[in-house]
Amino acid sequence: MLTTRPRGTSDILPGEVEKWQYLEELTRQVCREYGYGEIRTPIFEHTELFHRGVGETTDIVEKEMYTFTDRGDRSITLRPEGTAAIVRAYLENKLYSLPQPVKLFLIGPMFRYDRPQAGRFRQFHQFDVEVFGSNSPAVDAEVIAMAMDIYRRIGLNNLELHINSVGCPQCRPLLRQKLQDFFRPGLQELCPNCQGRFERNPLRILDCKNQKCQELSQGAPTTLDTLCPECATHFQQVKGFLDTAGIAYQVDNRLVRGLDYYTQTAFEIMTRDIGAQSSIGGGGRYNGLIEACGGPPTPGIGFALGLERILLTAERQGVAFPISPGAGVFVATVGAEADNTAFSLVQELRRQGIPAEKDYLNRSLKAQMKYAGKLAARLVVILGEEEQARGVAVVRDMQAGDQKEVPLAGITDYIKSLSF
Ligand code: HAM
Numbered sequence: 075m076l077t078t079r080p081r082g083t084s085d086i087l088p089g090e091v092e093k094w095q096y097l098e099e100l101t102r103q104v105c106r107e108y109g110y111g112e113i114r115t116p117i118f119e120h121t122e123l124f125h126r127g128v129g130e131t132t133d134i135v136e137k138e139m140y141t142f143t144d145r146g147d148r149s150i151t152l153r154p155e156g157t158a159a160i161v162r163a164y165l166e167n168k169l170y171s172l173p174q175p176v177k178l179f180l181i182g183p184m185f186r187y188d189r190p191q192a193g194r195f196r197q198f199h200q201f202d203v204e205v206f207g208s209n210s211p212a213v214d215a216e217v218i219a220m221a222m223d224i225y226r227r228i229g230l231n232n233l234e235l236h237i238n239s240v241g242c243p244q245c246r247p248l249l250r251q252k253l254q255d256f257f258r259p260g261l262q263e264l265c266p267n268c269q270g271r272f273e274r275n276p277l278r279i280l281d282c283k284n285q286k287c288q289e290l291s292q293g294a295p296t297t298l299d300t301l302c303p304e305c306a307t308h309f310q311q312v313k314g315f316l317d318t319a320g321i322a323y324q325v326d327n328r329l330v331r332g333l334d335y336y337t338q339t340a341f342e343i344m345t346r347d348i349g350a351q352s353s354i355g356g357g358g359r360y361n362g363l364i365e366a367c368g369g370p371p372t373p374g375i376g377f378a379l380g381l382e383r384i385l386l387t388a389e390r391q392g393v394a395f396p397i398s399p400g401a402g403v404f405v406a407t408v409g410a411e412a413d414n415t416a417f418s419l420v421q422e423l424r425r426q427g428i429p430a431e432k433d434y435l436n437r438s439l440k441a442q443m444k445y446a447g448k449l450a451a452r453l454v455v456i457l458g459e460e461e462q463a464r465g466v467a468v469v470r471d472m473q474a475g476d477q478k479e480v481p482l483a484g485i486t487d488y489i490k491s492l493s494f
Pocket of ligand 1: 154155156157186188193194195196198199200202203204332333353354355356357358359375376377378379380381382383
């Protein structure tokens with residue numbers, strides 16, 4: 075127990091963490107270009123927020139939340155997703171008084187008690203963006219374009235963008251009725267969850283993973299069959315903007331998404347390269363969510379990308395990240411006096427912004443050189459007793475293999491001149 079992490083979690087170690095930093099920097103850069111501001115919300119929220127926000131009939135709320143009672147007898151939940159929390163922050167901080175639309179992004183861990191497998195974790199990380207205050211179909215298309223732009227810049231290939239419209243409270247009653255008429259004859263054969271969903275939210279039956287439910291939902295009426303004129307036009311316009319932007323998509327009239335807040339546009343980005351957990355991102359419009367959370371009627375739309383799944387896809391597709399390995403400069407010494415000089419030299423190099431390292435284990439010169447190799451140092455400064463006495467050091471370029479004797483007095487400038 076003491077040396078085992080909880081199932082479905084990961085340690086991200088040096089060597090791997092640089093990829094995360096690269097991804098985070100890339101997404102932050104894209105957000106700067108698209109005008110999004112970063113928001114950081116708490117890891118835990120009042121449980122009620124997710125019941126209200128994500129929806130009572132979702133898998134997340136029904137069975138995946140990490141919920142506990144705190145010492146003050148409050149029900150608290152580790153956030154299973156970002157949208158409801160960002161909506162809460164938008165309302166609590168009165169961000170609706172800012173010029174609209176308000177564009178926000180969040181990067182951080184999410185928690186879902188799901189069965190762990192390749193690409194599915196109990197603690198995973200999302201990059202999440204949300205836009206509040208505009209119902210324009212151009213915003214839907216821009217948000218989708220931004221997601222695709224991020225994947226393109228990372229270098230991912232073979233992605234499929236699926237889009238659908240799930241309608242609005244105007245079209246839902248008709249869809250609900252059609253779905254209930256469709257499922258009623260086989261109601262007893264649906265899984266117990268879906269039997270409950272039949273009354274509460276029959277649309278969710280289409281998203282059930284149970285094989286029998288999937289069979290029974292073949293040929294079920296779809297959201298696109300029942301769109302009201304306003305939703306139909308909105309969907310038409312979103313597709314028009316995507317066409318103009320040259321973004322390829324497939325209309326998938328069975329795409330429901332696993333969260334209850336969606337209205338109109340819903341989308342998901344899939345890859346066939348990472349197995350069953352093929353969704354590497356998804357999102358949609360949620361025009362009723364802010365009001366449902368106690369705010370003024372405000373349209374909203376957003377998406378979230380799963381960072382673990384992006385990294386897995388990159389690995390499977392052989393996409394390399396431009397990460398420069400290596401510790402910069404290693405100062406190898408012989409003798410106590412040289413060791414003293416090395417101590418000041420590494421401090422000076424670090425002050426100048428150059429990564430520098432020395433030996434701390436009294437290794438022999440040979441062992442120090444081996445250690446420098448393991449650290450992938452670009453330069454090794456060799457400071458023996460004789461060099462120390464003459465006030466010089468040997469600077470060896472580990473890639474080129476050549477070396478040069480340099481006066482200690484000017485050594486920092488010399489190293490800097492080697493484009494550090
Ligand atoms: P979601 O589809 O539940 O949407 O999650 C978005 C992405 O997070 C998925 O496409 C997947 O890449 C990743 N993901 C989800 N669950 C796991 C897991 N257990 N392990 C690893 N990765 C996972 C949402 O969360 C919405 N809040 C997105 C959104 C934002 N909609 C509007 N705004």
